[in-house]
Amino acid sequence: MNELLFLSRFQFALTACYHWLFVPLTLGLGIVMSVMETLYVRSGDDFWKRTAQFWQKLFGINFAVGVATGIILEFEFGTNWSNYSWFVGDIFGAPLAIEGILAFFMESTFIALMFFGWGKISRKAHCTSTWLTVIGATISAWWILVANSWMQNPVGMEFNPATVRNEMLDFFAVAFSHTAIIKFAHTVLSGWMTGAAFVVAVSSWYLLRGRNLEMAKRSIKVAAIVGLIGSLGCMGAGDASGVDIARTQPMKLAAAEGLQKGSCEAPFSIVPGVEIPHMLSFLATHDFNGFVPGIEDITRLGYTSHQSEEVLSGEAKIAEGRLALEAFKRYRQLRQSDPEGAAQALADFNAHKAYFGYGYLENADALVPNVPIVYWSFRIMIAMGSFVVLIFLLALWLDYKKRLESSRLFHYGALLALPCVYLAGQCGWIVAEVGRQPWAIQGLLPVNAGLSSLAPTNVLATTLIFAVIFTALLAAEIRIMTRAIKDHQA
Amino acid sequence: MTYAFLQEYWWFLVSLLAGLFVFLTFVQGANTLIFSIGNTEAEREMVVNSTGRKWELTFTTLVTFGGAFFASFPLFYSTSFGGAYWVWMLILFSFVLQAVAYEFQSKPGNLFGTATYRRFLLLNGVCGPLLVGVAVGTFFHGAEFVVNHDAMGDGLVISTWTGAAHGLEAVLEPWNLVLGFAVVTLSRVLGALYLQNNINDDALQERLRRAVFANALPFLVFFIAFAVHLLTAAGWAVDAQGTVTMVPYKYLQNFLDMPLVLLLFLLGVVGVLAGIFLSVVKKTRCGIWPAGAGTTLTVLSLFLIAGWNSTCYYPSLTNAQSSLHLANSCSSEFTLYAMTLVSVLIPFVLAYIVWAWRSLDVPGITRQEMSQTEHKY
Numbered sequence: 001m002n003e004l005l006f007l008s009r010f011q012f013a014l015t016a017c018y019h020w021l022f023v024p025l026t027l028g029l030g031i032v033m034s035v036m037e038t039l040y041v042r043s044g045d046d047f048w049k050r051t052a053q054f055w056q057k058l059f060g061i062n063f064a065v066g067v068a069t070g071i072i073l074e075f076e077f078g079t080n081w082s083n084y085s086w087f088v089g090d091i092f093g094a095p096l097a098i099e100g101i102l103a104f105f106m107e108s109t110f111i112a113l114m115f116f117g118w119g120k121i122s123r124k125a126h127c128t129s130t131w132l133t134v135i136g137a138t139i140s141a142w143w144i145l146v147a148n149s150w151m152q153n154p155v156g157m158e159f160n161p162a163t164v165r166n167e168m169l170d171f172f173a174v175a176f177s178h179t180a181i182i183k184f185a186h187t188v189l190s191g192w193m194t195g196a197a198f199v200v201a202v203s204s205w206y207l208l209r210g211r212n213l214e215m216a217k218r219s220i221k222v223a224a225i226v227g228l229i230g231s232l233g234c235m236g237a238g239d240a241s242g243v244d245i246a247r248t249q250p251m252k253l254a255a256a257e258g259l260q261k262g263s264c265e266a267p268f269s270i271v272p273g274v275e276i277p278h279m280l281s282f283l284a285t286h287d288f289n290g291f292v293p294g295i296e297d298i299t300r301l302g303y304t305s306h307q308s309e310e311v312l313s314g315e316a317k318i319a320e321g322r323l324a325l326e327a328f329k330r331y332r333q334l335r336q337s338d339p340e341g342a343a344q345a346l347a348d349f350n351a352h353k354a355y356f357g358y359g360y361l362e363n364a365d366a367l368v369p370n371v372p373i374v375y376w377s378f379r380i381m382i383a384m385g386s387f388v389v390l391i392f393l394l395a396l397w398l399d400y401k402k403r404l405e406s407s408r409l410f411h412y413g414a415l416l417a418l419p420c421v422y423l424a425g426q427c428g429w430i431v432a433e434v435g436r437q438p439w440a441i442q443g444l445l446p447v448n449a450g451l452s453s454l455a456p457t458n459v460l461a462t463t464l465i466f467a468v469i470f471t472a473l474l475a476a477e478i479r480i481m482t483r484a485i486k487d488h489q490a
Numbered sequence: 491m492t493y494a495f496l497q498e499y500w501w502f503l504v505s506l507l508a509g510l511f512v513f514l515t516f517v518q519g520a521n522t523l524i525f526s527i528g529n530t531e532a533e534r535e536m537v538v539n540s541t542g543r544k545w546e547l548t549f550t551t552l553v554t555f556g557g558a559f560f561a562s563f564p565l566f567y568s569t570s571f572g573g574a575y576w577v578w579m580l581i582l583f584s585f586v587l588q589a590v591a592y593e594f595q596s597k598p599g600n601l602f603g604t605a606t607y608r609r610f611l612l613l614n615g616v617c618g619p620l621l622v623g624v625a626v627g628t629f630f631h632g633a634e635f636v637v638n639h640d641a642m643g644d645g646l647v648i649s650t651w652t653g654a655a656h657g658l659e660a661v662l663e664p665w666n667l668v669l670g671f672a673v674v675t676l677s678r679v680l681g682a683l684y685l686q687n688n689i690n691d692d693a694l695q696e697r698l699r700r701a702v703f704a705n706a707l708p709f710l711v712f713f714i715a716f717a718v719h720l721l722t723a724a725g726w727a728v729d730a731q732g733t734v735t736m737v738p739y740k741y742l743q744n745f746l747d748m749p750l751v752l753l754l755f756l757l758g759v760v761g762v763l764a765g766i767f768l769s770v771v772k773k774t775r776c777g778i779w780p781a782g783a784g785t786t787l788t789v790l791s792l793f794l795i796a797g798w799n800s801t802c803y804y805p806s807l808t809n810a811q812s813s814l815h816l817a818n819s820c821s822s823e824f825t826l827y828a829m830t831l832v833s834v835l836i837p838f839v840l841a842y843i844v845w846a847w848r849s850l851d852v853p854g855i856t857r858q859e860m861s862q863t864e865h866k867y
């Protein structure tokens with residue numbers, strides 16, 4: 001891999017991973033604190049006001065770093081991925097602009113009212129502002145996930161060789177694609193799990209210390225309910241995502257399972273050597289005998305999909321892609337000087353354009369992402385996520401049994417759930433993003449053709465600056481957060 | 491709606507966002523005054539909390555400006571951001587530091603101390619407007635790049651920067667710097683005017699009034715110098731065939747060809763001067779409103795003469811035919827149309843921002859509030 005490509009990918013991964021440390025807590029804690037403030041408005045009980053304000057304080061500390069890390073990502077598409085910005089900017093830019101107009105202003109306006117509006121606006125208006133802050137954050141997530149989903153499953157557009165870019169044909173196909181809906185549900189609800197796990201963990205710490213007992217117990221109850229709803233939705237969306245990926249990104253699924261050869265009885269690998277027969281077939285197709293292609297089918301052999309479509313091998317697609325690329329170059333050379341030649345070149349291009357992006361790949365091996373990373377990330381995500389679900393269930397059970405305060409084992413488990421939920425979230429994105437390599441846009445544009453024209457030292461320098469700044473800010477955030485938790489007297 | 495209309499409409503929206511952003515840099519300007527205006531901790535705290543209730547609007551406007559530019563003129567995004575790399579990156583770094591500085595500066599356990607975070611605010615207050623001014627200067631003075639769509643056939647980059655400094659060279663162009671300093675001093679004027687309006691404190695009022703005056707003088711020098719330079723400068727025009735040529739007095743010609751835009755410019759300048767006058771001479775506290783509206787109109791009109799009337803808004807100094815104008819850099823007609831439908835929601839967004847702003851500002855910030863409330867930075 002060339003140096004510029006490696007550094008550009010590394011920088012994007014670094015900034016995205018940092019951003020995703022803060023965003024899920026915003027989404028989840030936002031719901032929990034909004035529910036608490038609603039309880040205050042409905043009951044008039046000052047206990048809920050103080051409790052909501054405490055969680056809002058922690059929300060604010062986290063929110064600031066989320067905003068700071070987010071702005072980088074938006075501009076990085078231009079700074080480090082110049083070709084990408086033009087090649088798909090006609091589709092990709094719109095969700096970002098709409099996100100700014102519809103979501104960011106909502107978040108930034110109402111968060112100011114949430115923090116500084118106590119006593120200045122009515123209780124109901126304040127509670128509405130709190131909800132609108134988290135709704136704004138969630139709408140923001142919608143549009144950025146629309147953009148990301150379009151990269152995973154590009155729909156509603158067509159390549160225009162005259163402008164050398166993909167152009168949008170159907171806004172609704174982009175904005176409400178099946179992939180976007182699933183990804184939104186899976187991602188946002190995983191954020192609910194994160195926020196809920198955070199509240200349960202912090203509250204359990206208070207219970208362990210014998211402090212703020214009433215606030216801790218009642219917070220755990222609210223958070224566990226939000227967390228459980230999030231977990232169920234997240235699992236449902238995860239299941240739908242499996243079927244969607246099997247259809248749109250079969251290589252990602254094959255890599256996530258380390259599946260070399262396809263089969264109609266594909267087993268699900270729990271860890272290497274331990275398998276559940278037929279399970280992968282079922283998860284991918286909802287049919288215990290559905291065909292799931294393996295890495296070799298996708299790269300060299302070709303296959304017939306579960307939907308009975310003949311799928312070319314990667315090698316054949318690359319050959320087609322090269323023909324498309326050659327015709328495209330010919331068209332660009334002749335379009336001014338030789339209209340007839342250009343028309344022929346265009347006809348040749350159209351005959352092969354479905355595989356245009358494959359023309360940029362060296363060979364079929366380039367189609368295979370890093371299998372161990374994707375395989376293990378997937379398993380860690382599931383294991384960690386399952387543990388967190390168990391903690392939510394346990395919390396509700398202990399609350400029902402009135403043993404929430406006394407069960408120290410649960411308190412330690414809840415503390416452990418906090419790093420677990422973050423690890424699950426990070427691993428989820430690693431599966432999604434490493435798993436789709438080498439594509440920036442699935443099937444359309446590999447990452448090596450999307451770069452900016454920069455000397456690698458520029459990207460190295462900014463990466464180092466980002467790493468230092470973000471790490472320092474993360475350290476400060478954790479310290480401020482722990483101090484605020486420690487000092488709180490309910 | 492024709493394709494040409496949609497292009498001009500989106501250039502108008504991008505220009506309006508730019509105008510609003512420069513107005514909202516009163517946050518940055520006021521932050522450069524934290525240490526010079528605030529003699530005591532209570533005074534510095536009032537300044538930080540006053541801008542602290544608005545900083546997210548400035549930040550969000552910057553992000554939306556980026557998003558709207560990307561969506562409507564993606565070739566600019568891929569050319570300028572990937573080319574003038576360091577200017578944009580430095581702007582981003584300064585805004586990243588600003589974003590956390592408010593929330594962290596007074597919190598126990600913040601690792602680096604209150605003064606460090608306030609220096610981040612100061613750094614952003616100077617570097618943000620300066621570099622934004624420099625970046626916008628390249629809209630008039632051009633930059634060294636080439637656009638070649640055929641490069642995609644070989645997997646090469648379409649927009650390439652021909653200078654190795656990747657944007658830093660723009661900082662060395664004197665007229666870009668003049669514009670940069672004009673924006674810095676303007677933001678300080680606006681900052682002082684905003685604080686006058688927002689903080690109810692007698693001790694600060696007089697110092698803020700002096701700050702308005704002290705910054706208005708260099709601002710006027712930089713601004714007048716830049717305006718004279720711009721109106722006498724040549725610009726790059728594009729004809730119906732897409733051929734780019736240099737035209738003497740292009741920006742002056744644009745004003746004359748578009749008298750409404752000239753009117754906006756003149757109204758804007760009068761607004762800024764009126765704001766300064768109201769503060770310095772009339773000793774009132776409402777100068778931010780005419781100055782803010784004036785800033786928005788002035789910047790809007792400058793952007794409009796940069797992009798409308800068949801003008802190249804991002805001229806290439808390496809190859810004039812690579813210059814960016816509305817028609818060769820915009821999104822497809824369908825995308826512009828779809829986004830235009832979404833843009834009808836903008837007045838609704840503006841309405842709730844105004845409501846929120848009024849709700850928070852009605853009593854104004856006082857020493858008493860700062861010493862009593864928990865809800866502060």
